[in-house]
Amino acid sequence: MKKPSLSVRPRELLALALLLACLNGTSSVWAAAARTKLIVVVPHRVLFTVAVPVYVAQEKGFYRENNVDVDAVFTRGGGENVQAVVSGDAQIGLSTGMFAVIGAFMKKAPIKIAAAEITGMDSFWYVAGNSPIRRFDDLAGKKLAYSRAGSSTHMAVLAISDQLKAKGLKPAEPVSLGGIPESYTGVRTGQADAGWSVPPFNLDRVEKGELRIAARGNEITALKEITSRVHFINSDYAAKNPNAVRGFFRAHQRAVEYMMDHKEETTKIWIRKADLKIPESAVLKTWDFYNKPAMAAKPIRGLQQTIDDAIRLNFLKQPLTQAEIASLIDLSYLQ
Amino acid sequence: MATVHSGKAAIGARMQTPAAVQLLTILGLIAVWESIGRTEILFPDLFPSLAAILESLWICVTTPVLLPHLKASLYEVGGALFLAALTGIPLGIIWGSRRSWLEVVEPLILYAAVVPKIVIFPIFILFLGIDVHSKLAVGAFAAFFPISLLTIAGMREVKAVYVDVARSVGASAFQIATRVYLPAIAGQIFTGVRIGLGAAVTGALLAETKIAKAGLGFMIVEYYGQFRIADMYSLLLFIFILAALVNWAMKSLFALVTPPSRTNQGAALFF
Amino acid sequence: MSESTRLMAWRFSLIFGAFVLTEASVRLGWISSFFLAAPSRAATVLWSELWNGKALVLTAITLYEIAAALTISTLFGLFAGFLLWRYRLIGTSYEMPLAALFSSPVILAYPIFLVTFGRSSAAVIALSSIFGLIPTIINTKGAFQNVNPILLEVGASMNLSGKQMFRHIMLPAVAPTIFGGFRLALTYILKSVLGLEYVAQVGGVGMWLSDAAFRFEVEEVYAGLGGTVLLSILFLYLINRAQTLMRR
Numbered sequence: 050m051k052k053p054s055l056s057v058r059p060r061e062l063l064a065l066a067l068l069l070a071c072l073n074g075t076s077s078v079w080a081a082a083a084r085t086k087l088i089v090v091v092p093h094r095v096l097f098t099v100a101v102p103v104y105v106a107q108e109k110g111f112y113r114e115n116n117v118d119v120d121a122v123f124t125r126g127g128g129e130n131v132q133a134v135v136s137g138d139a140q141i142g143l144s145t146g147m148f149a150v151i152g153a154f155m156k157k158a159p160i161k162i163a164a165a166e167i168t169g170m171d172s173f174w175y176v177a178g179n180s181p182i183r184r185f186d187d188l189a190g191k192k193l194a195y196s197r198a199g200s201s202t203h204m205a206v207l208a209i210s211d212q213l214k215a216k217g218l219k220p221a222e223p224v225s226l227g228g229i230p231e232s233y234t235g236v237r238t239g240q241a242d243a244g245w246s247v248p249p250f251n252l253d254r255v256e257k258g259e260l261r262i263a264a265r266g267n268e269i270t271a272l273k274e275i276t277s278r279v280h281f282i283n284s285d286y287a288a289k290n291p292n293a294v295r296g297f298f299r300a301h302q303r304a305v306e307y308m309m310d311h312k313e314e315t316t317k318i319w320i321r322k323a324d325l326k327i328p329e330s331a332v333l334k335t336w337d338f339y340n341k342p343a344m345a346a347k348p349i350r351g352l353q354q355t356i357d358d359a360i361r362l363n364f365l366k367q368p369l370t371q372a373e374i375a376s377l378i379d380l381s382y383l384q
Numbered sequence: 385m386a387t388v389h390s391g392k393a394a395i396g397a398r399m400q401t402p403a404a405v406q407l408l409t410i411l412g413l414i415a416v417w418e419s420i421g422r423t424e425i426l427f428p429d430l431f432p433s434l435a436a437i438l439e440s441l442w443i444c445v446t447t448p449v450l451l452p453h454l455k456a457s458l459y460e461v462g463g464a465l466f467l468a469a470l471t472g473i474p475l476g477i478i479w480g481s482r483r484s485w486l487e488v489v490e491p492l493i494l495y496a497a498v499v500p501k502i503v504i505f506p507i508f509i510l511f512l513g514i515d516v517h518s519k520l521a522v523g524a525f526a527a528f529f530p531i532s533l534l535t536i537a538g539m540r541e542v543k544a545v546y547v548d549v550a551r552s553v554g555a556s557a558f559q560i561a562t563r564v565y566l567p568a569i570a571g572q573i574f575t576g577v578r579i580g581l582g583a584a585v586t587g588a589l590l591a592e593t594k595i596a597k598a599g600l601g602f603m604i605v606e607y608y609g610q611f612r613i614a615d616m617y618s619l620l621l622f623i624f625i626l627a628a629l630v631n632w633a634m635k636s637l638f639a640l641v642t643p644p645s646r647t648n649q650g651a652a653l654f655f
Numbered sequence: 656m657s658e659s660t661r662l663m664a665w666r667f668s669l670i671f672g673a674f675v676l677t678e679a680s681v682r683l684g685w686i687s688s689f690f691l692a693a694p695s696r697a698a699t700v701l702w703s704e705l706w707n708g709k710a711l712v713l714t715a716i717t718l719y720e721i722a723a724a725l726t727i728s729t730l731f732g733l734f735a736g737f738l739l740w741r742y743r744l745i746g747t748s749y750e751m752p753l754a755a756l757f758s759s760p761v762i763l764a765y766p767i768f769l770v771t772f773g774r775s776s777a778a779v780i781a782l783s784s785i786f787g788l789i790p791t792i793i794n795t796k797g798a799f800q801n802v803n804p805i806l807l808e809v810g811a812s813m814n815l816s817g818k819q820m821f822r823h824i825m826l827p828a829v830a831p832t833i834f835g836g837f838r839l840a841l842t843y844i845l846k847s848v849l850g851l852e853y854v855a856q857v858g859g860v861g862m863w864l865s866d867a868a869f870r871f872e873v874e875e876v877y878a879g880l881g882g883t884v885l886l887s888i889l890f891l892y893l894i895n896r897a898q899t900l901m902r903r
Contacts, residue, residue, distance in 0.1 A: 088514070090595070094606060122514055123602070124595045128869055132506045133595060135689050138513040152871050158689055197856055199869060226774065227766075227856070230611045234770045238427055250610075326612060364870050405748035430767055488665040491891065497842045498887040499880055500850035503864055510690045530839075537835065575797075579790070579839075582758040589760040590850075604763045620764060628755030635751075 084118045085293035088139040090130045091121050095323045096247055097335050098167050098278075098305075098344060099144040104322040105315055106304035115296035131281075134160055140286045141297060144278045146201055147355045152364040154377050159284045161379045164298055164346040166278040170205050170266030171338055174243040175251060177236060178258045182243065185209075185264045190219035191242035194226040194235055199362045201277045202245050208271040209264065236260075248338045253331035265338065275351030287382065294382045302346055302384065309341050347380045432614040440618035450622075456598040457589065460516050464523025464584040469577055472528045476535025476576075477569070490536055497529040501587050505594060519591040519599070526587030527580035534576030538569030574638045578631060585627065692877040701878035709863075710882060716776065716859030717848060718886070723780045724844045728787030729837065735788075736795025746796060757789040762847065762854075769855055779851045779858050786847040787840040794836025798829035834898040841890055849883055860886075 093099045103121050106112050112119045122139065124130050127149030133139040135158045142150075144166045154160055174193060176182040182191065193209060195202035203223065210220035226235040232244035233251065243263055244251075254260040267273065280301075287294045308315045316332050319325065325332065352374065359365040369377065414434055421431035444450045479489045501522050508525075512518040542565055550560050589601030596602040600623060607616040674694045680686045681693040704710035739746040765782060772778035802825060810824045852861020853868075860879055867875035 090514070093609075095610065120597075122595060122597045125593060125605070128871075129595045131871070132509055132690070133514045135687070136506075136510045136513070138509065138515075149869075149871075153689070156689060156871050156873075158871075197869070198866065225856075227769070228609065230608055230766065231769065231774070233611065234427055234429070237429070238770070240773075326610065400744055402744065402748040405744060406752065409748070409752075426771055430770055484662070484665075487662050488669065491888075492666060492669060494838065494842065494891055495884050495887050498845040498849070498883060500846050500853060500861070502850055503853055503868070503876065503880060506690050506868075507686075510687065529842075533839075578754060579757070585758055586760045586762055589763060590854075593763070601760065601763060604760075608766050620759065620761075624755055624759045627758035628751055631754045631758060632751060 084113065084116050085290060085296070086118045086120065087141060087293060087297055088120050088122060088133075089141045089143060089297070090124050090133045090139040091143050092124050092126050092130050092145060094123050095249070095325065096144070097249070097308075097339060098171065100323060101308055101315065101319050102301055102304040103143070104318050105308050106300045108318050108322070109304070109307060111300035111303045111307075112297070115300040117293055117296045117300065119297065119300075131158065131160065134281065134283050137283060137286070140283050140290075141294070142281045145281060146278055147276065148199060148359050148362070148364040150279055150281050151356065151359055151369070151377065155365060155369070155373075160281050161284045161287070162279045162349060162377055163282045163287070163294065163379060163382050164280040164301075165276045165349050166280055166346075167343055168274065168276045168345070168350050169343045170201065170269050170272045170277060171343075172202055172205060172245050172247050172266045173262050173338070174209075174245055174264040175236070175255065175260040176243050176263045178261055180242070180261065180263075182263050183261070185268050186213070186216065186218060188221050188243060188263060189213045191221055192224045192240070193221040194224050194232045194241040194244045196228055196232075196245070197225055199364060203362075204277075204358060205245075205266065205269055205272060208269045212270060248335035249325070249327050249332045252334045253327050256328075256331050256334070267338075275354055276349045279349065280346075282379075282382070284379075287379075291382065295384075298346070298382050299384060305344055305346075306341075309336070309339070309344070312336050346383050349378055349380075352378075429611075430613055432617065436614040437617045437621065440615045441621055444618055444622055450600075450603075450619075452598045453600050453603050456516055456596070456602075457592070457600040460520045460523055460588040460592075460599065461581075461584050463520040464527055464588055465577070465581055467520070467524035468527035468531050468580050468584065471524075472531030472576070472580070473535050473573055476532040476573075477539060477565075479532070480536040480539025486536060486540065490533070493529060493533060493536075497533070501526045502590050502594070505591050508591075509595070514595050516599075519588045519596070522591040523584040523588035527584040530579040530583055531573070531576040534572045534579070535569060538572030538576075539565070541572070542568045570638075574634070578634060581627070581630065581634075585623070589623075689871070689873065692874040694877070694881075696874045697877035697881055700874045701881050704875075704878060705882075710860075710879075713859040713863050714882065714886065717852065717861065718859075720776050720779050720783065720848045720852075720858060721841075721844055721886075721890070723776075724783035724787055724848060725837075725841060727780070727784040728791050728840055728844065731784075732788045732791025732836075732840070733795050733833070736792040737799065739792060739796040740799035750793075750796070753789055753792060756785075757793070761785060762850065765851055765855055769857070774855070774857055776858055778855070779848055782851055783844050783847040787844040790843060791836050791840045794839065795829070795833055798832035798836070799825070801832065802828045830898070834894060837894050838891060841894065842887070845883070845887055845890070 089103065091100055091103060100121075100123075103119065107119065107121075122133070124133065127145040130139075130142040130145045131149055131153045134142040135153065141163070142160075150160065150162055174188070182188060188209060193206045195206045197203065203225075206221060206223040210223070214220045224235070224241045226232045226241055226244070229246050229250050232241070232246065235241045236244035251260055255262055280298075282294055312333060316329055320327075320329065320332060356365065356368050360368065417431060418434060420426055421428050421433060479485045505518070505522055508518040508521045512521050546564050546568070547560060550564050555563065589599065589604070592599035592601030593605040600619060604616055604619050607613075607619065677686075677691065678693050678695060681688050681691055701710065739749060762782065765778070768778040768782045772781050806824050806828055807820070810820045815823065848858070849861040849864070852858035853865045854861075856862050856865045860883060864876050864879040867873075867879065
């Protein structure tokens with residue numbers, strides 16, 4: 050009796066390989082189809098705590114691991130973020146100022162705060178390299194730039210003024226100059242003594258000596274324990290798809306941890322995804338401005354102070370009741 | 385001597401061509417730009433050298449970096465112009481065909497035209513989402529006004545006597561529409577579409593600055609946000625060149641399909 | 656009922672119909688009040704803002720910017736448009752670049768204007784003048800180009816001098832088209848002034864709209880827009896009156 054032959058002809062090998070490839074492809078398609086698609090609005094393409102967690106989560110596959118497919122759409126700020134989420138077209142809004150979210154919530158927008166993004170102030174104020182201003186107290190009586198009325202930088206400049214006054218020094222003079230580029234030009238053209246920035250912007254100029262940091266956000270004592278930016282969700286969507294929202298925030302938190310523990314790798318991802326033209330050495334200095342406790346997703350700190358400031362700046366007409374606060378904040382989607 | 389004079393005359397003749405005038409203008413603008421940047425009359429960081437701008441433009445044109453953004457914006461602007469023409473021209477014809485309708489509707493369109501479309505962009509987001517379609521709609525809404533207004537203006541200029549003459553020789557409604565109205569209003573419609581193109585570009589690209597993940601407007605503001613001024617200018621220059629090419633193509637197409645209009649350059653001879 | 660009264664009645668009916676539809680859409684929840692304000696509420700806010708004076712001050716700033724931009728664009732636009740027609744070489748050379756410039760999103764260069772002219776009305780006026788200038792130039796050139804040659808031949812046959820030809824034949828012939836261009840230029844200037852004030856957060860009414868939008872005060876946004884439309888009605892009325900006087 051002839052022994053059965055185990056040899057396989059080349060044609061059969063090819064057929065088997067093709068079949069395996071198809072099955073693999075199909076299973077990828079099925080897996081992708083099984084993942085929930087989420088549209089997330091991000092108010093800046095470059096900022097560290099705003100965009101980088103998204104890039105890291107995408108690159109390292111954290112979203113995939115948590116069964117979500119994230120499509121990031123970029124906006125110019127809190128207003129557009131809120132509108133996109135309220136319209137229902139986006140499900141999650143990242144890194145939005147507390148005033149914008151609370152203000153919209155009080156106007157019956159179907160949104161809830163799901164996590165803190167940053168507690169404290171991550172901006173810094175700089176002066177020209179040849180300026181006599183060297184430290185925080187030297188800002189007394191000087192023109193300090195902020196973006197626009199009601200913004201976090203506006204609050205910061207007012208807090209700096211109060212802090213200087215408390216020391217018996219002349220308060221600073223707030224000057225609305227707009228965004229980071231306008232602020233830089235304002236300092237260079239003498240419209241302000243100190244401009245505002247957020248890492249990694251202008252860190253290369255600080256490295257070269259063209260600019261000098263005069264005050265950091267963490268020196269502003271009044272804002273140290275205030276959560277300034279939050280992530281929020283469309284509450285109708287979240288009620289129907291809690292697992293997807295939980296999956297997103299699991300991935301997001303994992304990305305934040307990874308960022309803080311892997312500086313060099315994160316820098317490379319950041320430069321590539323955000324198309325940064327800032328030298329790597331300057332970008333790496335960003336980590337000097339952040340720490341894990343400040344980037345913790347919970348709790349939401351300093352809410353009462355935030356509400357009082359929002360009333361002062363006409364974002365709110367009256368304080369929130371306890372029931373409204375309970376309805377506004379829902380941290381149950383975090384681990 | 386005669387050869388020198390004829391040489392000078394030849395150079396003089398060559399200088400008196402549109403291409404030469406445009407070239408001289410460009411050279412003049414470059415000289416002004418470079419002198420502003422180098423003398424630091426104004427903030428020099430906002431006036432990068434032409435070399436830096438052209439280098440950035442070269443990268444845009446020769447690498448795929450711009451492609452996804454170009455695709456998004458072309459879709460938005462093209463779609464906007466098409467939609468605006470599709471609605472603006474027929475409505476302009478209908479409204480302009482009767483004096484009473486014209487007098488009622490035209491002022492209302494003019495009043496509504498002044499509303500900056502970017503302020504009501506959130507309504508477009510509500511109905512059309514945050515993807516390209518809301519930007520297309522903003523561009524179409526912006527372009528609708530010049531197209532419909534100029535179509536109405538064209539209809540207004542059609543003399544009733546032409547229509548009466550056509551009717552009296554037994555022309556059908558279709559013949560009147562195509563042989564009397566269409567040639568009379570074609571010029572204004574074409575001008576309206578050209579102006580509408582500008583409105584569509586501005587509307588769509590401005591909307592991209594508010595919420596997008598791709599697009600030329602999105603990239604312009606992104607470059608400015610990173611203070612990459614040379615890159616920003618190179619994109620603006622790219623859009624300008626593209627707009628010039630599209631305008632030229634539209635003008636050439638119009639010249640091909642219509643008889644030459646009765647223009648009056650010769651009036652200059654009278655004084 | 657006179658013709659003008661009948662037209663006014665028709666216009667009011669259309670506007671009223673649109674208001675009623677919008678009011679119903681918002682009150683019945685077809686359109687979220689987060690995105691669109693009920694006209695009645697917007698009107699109430701506009702009335703209160705006009706009374707407490709804030710709207711008047713802001714409107715004055717915007718009016719000043721519009722007037723300045725319109726003056727600049729008219730003066731330079733008429734002159735440039737005339738030159739483009741008078742000297743064929745210049746006209747042919749610059750027509751395409753002008754059309755291309757008009758089609759380009761020059762407004763996206765607004766940050767450069769803000770930095771160059773300062774964060775003030777000057778930047779708004781400078782950029783808005785460009786938006787009014789180009790349609791004025793193109794329209795003026797077109798107006799002169801389309802003067803009926805028969806009129807010119809009649810003038811020549813009467814031995815009119817250049818000045819007389821311009822005053823008695825060219826000017827009346829081009830006036831309607833040029834005023835049409837003014838209306839178009841005004842529309843663009845109004846839109847660009849408000850748009851720039853909104854985007855750059857400087858100036859008058861547009862800055863008010865931007866602040867209101869930032870605070871999600873939708874009713875204030877639409878109150879401001881309503882005020883804008885009223886402004887445009889006023890301006891267009893003034894231009895039409897000027898056109899009628901010119902014709903006389």
